[in-house]
Amino acid sequence: MDFNDTPEEATYRAQVRSWLDKNAVRKADAKDLPLPKTLEEVLKQSKAWQAKKADAGYACITWPKEWGGGGGTTIQNVIYGQEESNYAVPGGIFAIGLGMCIPTVMAWGPEDAKKRYVGPAVRGDEIWCQLFSEPAGGSDVAGLRTRAEKDGDEWVINGQKVWTSGAHYSDFGIVLTRTDPNVPKHKGLTMFYIDMKSPGVEVRPIKQMSGGSDFNEVFFTNVRVKDSQRLGNVGDGWKVALTTLMNERLAVGGSQGNADADDLIELARETEIAGEPAIRNGAVRERIANWYVQAQGLKFTRFRTLTALSRGETPGPESSISKIVAANKMQELGSFGMDLQDMGGVIRDRSVSPAEGAYTEQWIGAAGYRIAGGTDEILRNIVAERVLGMPQDVRVDKDLPFNQAPRGK
Template sequence: MDFNDTPEEAAYRAQVREWLDKNATRKENAKDIAPPKDLQELLAQSKAWQAKKADAGYACITWPKEWGGGGGTTINNVIYSQEESKYAVPGGIFAIGLGMCIPTVMTWGPDEAKERFVRPAVRGDEIWCQLFSEPAGGSDVAGLRTKAEKDGDDWVINGQKVWTSGAHFCDYGILLVRTDPNVPKHKGLTMFWIDMKDPAVEVRPIKQMSGGAEFNEVFFTNLRVKDSQRLGKVGDGWKVALTTLMNERLAVGGSQGNADTDELISLARETDIAGEPAIRHGGVRERIADWYVQAQGLKFTRFRTLTALSKGETPGPESSISKIVAAKKMQDLGSFGMDLQDMGGVIRDRKISPEEGAYTEQWIGAAGYRIAGGTDEILRNIVAERVLGMPQDVRVDKDLPFNQAPKGK
């Protein structure tokens, strides 16, 4: 594959750069820009930037124009992402909604749901979260216990979800529940979209060791939803959820906006070891070279997945490979950056910490990425079974009705 821009792609890249130069600040010129003082300011800035992108055709570039997208190609999207990464722009709060939830609505939702939700999400007017994980299920999404019972034309939902990113500021969510406990666990699930502002939905933020509170517990007490809020058929929830999960692993396996090899090379040039720049030490160069090779492997594996997406295909199990490598690389690189900073590497106060504590924050936060979107162990099983064709793990509850399967206390 030739990764050089074609004349058309080069022209599009120049167009993107010109627009970004007019509407955003390059990172090297953004050191004096104050970060948002609180969540509300971050949300306001993020929504304003998303709306500006949507007006220019740079939000959800590959989605149809009738849904508010740019109507462009996958390569257009890659080019824009590469160029935007050089600018200090708000981002992140729409990743779950636009990367996982709305694609699920577009694939499985009725036309009314698409008409109602896709365009507002593209513009950033509404934010979505994904409600899958539960305390008793761990990494076994299909082991969930939140139940939905039919009541006339409605469903009544009771249960709990956990580790739900952004639930405290989201407007809507996609919710996976059990509608039939009398069949094996993968077959009795159904997906719905829900209103996160409904009084029957209670969100409790979880305080993390990093000081943040991005994750939440979410409780449902007699939450009543219409059958028209269902995504896919009753009992097809696992099939619907796979659309979300494959997109999730693609998103988590991509760039997280953290320090990578370029930033580490700069740090190694500016940091002394025994009186000379760290970059001159063979051991330092060897570690950076290893991560550079991993970064290139991730980039080309991602391009292969993007090729599938450009053909209208859902990301497959190969996305798990990127997620396994990227999350561990992120953690190891953060740890090494802290080591290069010596005692300064453990200081978390951004006002006095080297690099504003970026490597410390990256090392602390990376542990979450090794859990989000599937733990390392789960993803290795997926790669072994579905990519390499190795024998499946023993699953004693695979064919048992969910209400007969052994459960921990």
């Protein structure tokens, strides 16, 4: 594969760079810009930037124009992402909705749902969350107990979800439920999209050790949804969920915005070990080189996935490889960045810490990335079974009806 720009791609890259120069601030010039202090400020800035991108055709570049996208190519989307990464712009608020939820609606939803919800999501007018994990299920998504029971042309949902990112500011969500407990766990599931302001939906933020409250518990008490809000056929929820999960692992594996090898090189130039710049220390250079190699491997693995996407295919199990490597690298690199700063490395105060608390926050938050989108253990099983073709793990409840599967007391 030739990674150099074609003349057409070079023209597009210049166009993107020109637009970003006019509408955003480069990271190198953004150190003195004030950071948003409240969630309301974060939401306001993120929505304004998303709308500006949408107006210029840079929001969801590969999606059809009639749905609010840019109608462009996969490589144009890659080019825009590469260029935008050099600028200090809001990010993260729409990652779940546009990276996981809306692609699922587009793949499985009725036409009227696509026309109603895709455009506002692209513009940032509405935010979506993903309601999968449950307290009793752990890493086993198919072990969920939230039930949906048919009542006329509606369904009544009762149960609980947990670790739902952004639920406290989301307008809509996709929720995976159990509609038939008399069949094996993967076969009795059905997915719906819901209004998060519906009667009976209660969101409780979870206080994290990082000081934030990005995750939530969500409780459903007799929440009524129309059958027209169903995504896919009744009982096909696992098949629908795989669309979401494959996109989720691609999104998490390709997460941007965290410190990487290049940032660590700069930190090593600015900090000292035994009276000289840390970058001159052989052990430091060896560690940084290892993470640089990992970063390149992630980049080229992601290119393979982008090739599949460009052919109209759903991201496959190879996305799990990127997610396993990226999450662990994020945690290890954050820890090493803290160590380089000596006692200042444990300080999260951006006005005191040499790296403005970036490595401390990365280290604290990295543990969540090793769970989000599938734990390390689940993803290693996926790679072993679906990529390497190894024998499946023992699953004693695989063929049992869900209501007969063994449970803890």
